[in-house]
Amino acid sequence: MDLPLGDFRHMSVAEFDTTKLLAHAAKQADERDYKKFPIVDVDSHHYESESLQEILEYMDDPVLQQLAKSASQSARTTGMFQGGVGYQDMGGRVTRYPLRKLEKGEPGEHRDVSLTRRWMDAMGVDISVLFPTPMLQLGLHPQVEVEVAMCRAYNRWIADFCRDSDGRLVPIAHLSLGDPAAAAAELERAVKDGCKGAFVAPFTITKIAHGDKAHDRVFAAAQDLDVPLAVHPTFEPTDFAVHHRFDNFRWAVWYFDLFAGQGVQHAFATFFQCGTFDRFPGLKVVVLESGAGWIGYFFDRADAIYSGTSLGGTVRLKEKPSHYFKERCFISADPDERTIAGMMRNVGENKFFWASDYPHPDHPGNYLEELRGMVAPMSETGRRGILGENVARAYKLM
Secondary structure, three states: OOOOOOOOOOOOOOOOOHHHHOHHHHHHHHHOOOOOOOOEEEEEEOOHHHHHHHHHOOOOOHHHHHHHHHHHHHOOOOOOOOOOOOOOOOOOOOOOHHHHOOOOOOOOOOHHHHHHHHHHHHHOOOEEEEEOOHHHHHHHOOOHHHHHHHHHHHHHHHHHHHHOOOOOEEEOEEOOOOOHHHHHHHHHHHHHOOOOOEEEOOOOOOOOOOOOHHHHHHHHHHHHHOOOEEEOOOOOOOOOOOOOOOOOOOOOHHHHHHOOOHHHHHHHHHHHHOOHHHHOOOOOEEEOOOOOOOHHHHHHHHHHHHHHOHHHHHOOOOOOHHHHHHHHEEEEEOOOOOOHHHHHHHHOHHHEEEOOOOOOOOOOOOHHHHHHHHHOOOOHHHHHHHHHHHHHHHOOOO
């Protein structure tokens, strides 16, 4: 496997920086003895809001660009998005945000690239598949044309951002299902520009199910381009969310985070209900940042309903749902999960990725210690697969 491997031994620091912050992680990286094969993080994040003015320069429409620039001068974060960041509000168990803006990048290198490389080196990650942070809120915008324009601008920027990283930073395109024709065209453009796949929000502003035929142009483009289409959690509006059924409960952030993956599960299930996988036999779907231990129950239940009840007659598929997952779906696991080795025996060792979600706050800072515990019961092939080789194959990084 010909993949770029990071050098984790040359980390000189003269001031506050990510390397000092993750010194314990660097120690864990040296201790884990996984140096013979690549470590690929399928879902990490960066703070594109710190480069918002750069991104806005990539907008083609001068009117929308000017509106975006004007809004960004006064808004709390990016100006073009609805609502605030949400319950987590970017504060976490590893203190990193208050001093982040003081950290300097390497000379001649984009500052965010420098900061990303530092946490990757400290944690022993060779390749990172990147997703946005505030721009996860793009799906909330009520004006589809604005959302489409911002997705395109971000995708152009992230492709350029990752271009000089020696393959260590992998760009993923952000698509809006509000305009399927525009999303399909943008996916084709973005892949030609270097993006290795795309992702969508777990809800649609049109309230049309993800797997519906209305989105077939997007699925056809992903199939023809042979790139994965992922569903990634975002900051969902109350009207769309699945866990806002109780009054006077907005303080319960543990509860909200515990069920944050349910929206993704709902979106994923529509691909089976609507028969998407039979319409597009080459479509690959990735489930991100929602945990993975639930996938065993999901398919036990999905197959049982499909095969043994009259309800299964509404599912527009020729085979049981688990058949399609084993053929061409993937799911990312969190390092603190302990049931994945068992799940591998049921659905396949090549179906699982791991993801740090760094630097978001809903995971502890001891990623590598937890990761070691997750992979310990796995076979050698399972361990190598989940730590990097599965992602590399799915996203064609090898």
